[in-house]
Amino acid sequence: MSTDVVVVGSGSTGVSAAVQAKQLGLNVIMIEKNPGLGGTSAVTEGYGGINTELQTQQGIHYDVKDVLLQAEGYHHWFADANLLKKFYENSGETFSWLQSLGVKFTGLRNLGANKLNTWHLYDGGGKALTETLAENAKKMGVEILTDTSGKELIMKDGKVAGIKATHSDGSNLTIKAPVVILATGGYSDNPEMLEKYAKVNADNVIDAGIPGRTGDGINMALKVGASDKNLKGGLMAFGAMMKGAPYGGTLHNGIGRQPLLRVNQDGMRFTDESLLARDWGAYGAAHRLQGTVYQIASKANLDNFVQNKFPRDMTPEGKIPTFFEDLDKYMKKEKTQVVIADTIEELASKLNMNEEQLKATVDQYNADCQTGVDSQFGKDPKFLIAPGENGPYYAFKLDLGYYATTDGLAITTDAQVLDKKGKVIPGLYAGGGDAGGLNGESYDVSLVPGSQQGWAVNSGRFAAQDAAKYLKK
Structure with a gap:
């Protein structure tokens, strides 16, 4: 031709x-x-x-x-x-x-x-x-x-x-x-x-x-x-996704887009998690520098979100009523992406993470949530939600989501x-x-x-x- x-x-x-x-x-x-x-x-x-x-x-x-x-x-x-x-x-x-x-x-x-x-x-x-x-x-x-x-x-x-x-x-x-x-x-x-x-x-x-x-x-x-x-x-990195969980789906909205406590492979926070709501490009850059990222939440946190509303409204009125049902189906399919433990130390052990470091991170975050002041990154107080002192605790493995190069x-x-x-x-x-x-x-x-x-x-x-x-x- x-x-x-x-x-x-x-x-x-x-x-x-x-x-x-x-x-x-x-x-x-x-x-x-x-x-x-x-x-x-x-x-x-x-x-x-x-x-x-x-x-x-x-x-x-x-x-x-x-x-x-x-x-x-x-x-x-x-x-x-x-x-x-x-x-x-x-x-x-x-x-x-x-x-x-x-x-x-x-x-x-x-x-x-x-x-x-x-x-x-x-x-x-x-x-x-x-x-x-x-x-x-x-x-x-x-x-x-x-x-x-x-x-x-x-x-x-x-x-x-x-x-x-x-x-x-x-x-x-x-x-x-x-x-x-x-x-x-x-x-x-x-x-x-x-x-x-x-x-x-x-x-x-x-x-x-x-x-x-x-x-x-x-x-x-x-x-x-x-x-x-x-x-x-250059990546148009927008934040976090879980393998096998569709973009914009229940788990993406209920986990990937929620600015809860996030730690890297060393059990340390690496940014103000609510950055992803203000500038997802900048959050993506911070996430990209980590080896592995996990979002930490307690069962009590998740129960409260489902009964009331999720912190960041990504659905009408912040409601995701099928969250646990969808999470259960996901965990049967993706067996390594979500880890559950009764204590933070046990969670760290299952993640091959330094137990003392993760415990220190969670303890400091819990304390900051009580005072309403993020001593490390100045996070918006409305997103300071403590995992608390009682398990069980969930660790969701978050991969870096991106739209394009x-x-x-x-x-x-x-x-x-x-x-x-x-x-x-x-x-x-x-x-x-x-x-x-x-x-x-x-x-x-x-x-x-x-x-x-x-x-x-x-x-x-x-x-x-x-x-x-x-x-x-």
Whole structure:
């Protein structure tokens, strides 16, 4: 096959790139490895943008320079300031572009302790966003091939000349094209890449996104000489999950999202647990540094929560009436994730943990709960809930949950992929989770919530716009 542009991946980066490229007069083929379109973007909630029409209507205006400096302060200047600046400056116009294509929004809000209202919620969620953009792409004449995985970039005289792909039935496909836009969503489902770049034990982390993000785009680019300097292991880590317990389910809401006493493998607290309610990106960074994390609660705690309400309202009125029933079913299936003991010393022994250290941690926490002052981390008193002096006690093993990887290939502000010498690889572009430079070690949800979605859409457009210039169309 032959075309002007091949877009690899159909999440919000891919469909945005495909629609924008078609609007600029380019012929486009979009390939997607999964049977359906949308990728993880289909389960997202909102678009992060600055100075959009919706904000203007509500009398909200932000100084881009001020937001940029706040973001760089959060990321300790690990983020590419020019990339961030271009994204912020264009995010308002891109919001209007989405609306012009029929994407609807239900409102505007902040998240956690964040004071900036930058999160524009999709009407119908990310599924509606990607479906709307995909319908536009189809009507415009974009050729879409599902069950088709990009495997290898074709290069000629140092420039992109196309891509080799494979259908799910095993047949091969060669597409000749002077432009390839990589939008495969990063490497969240690739254990080897997670351990290499993120330096985490792949057995102790849980991807909450859509399967299939195995680093295809990044690895194809690296094989033709792309730079790996921005592959620093960025994770959009949001907090804790229990293996085999679905995201948003009973145990995730009743355990993973509850800011109760948490200790690491050494029996020590490592942060104010309520940080996960204020800035889950920052909590995720703290959790990520630990070897193993356990949440400690007494049977009395859990009984009280079920009878009254859970401390953090993740369900209507904080009620989870089936908690114990679901926990019992879970423990029969996952036999090593929950440990129960009559005493703290016995609990430590079962966890192969220093008994004196865990006992000292629990005793101090109990004392702090009595005074209402967290002597170690200054935790909000409303979440200071003592395990108490009487068992039985539960220890729930918590793995690090994450939505996506947030690092990737080194790119210019026009989404052009750079080689190891910092030179543009002609015809090769990357956006969304395949592109690095937007974040540092963690996602800045406490500043511009929705920024990863906003970046995905904007970077897809940046790639298509520069591709049109490159092809002189």
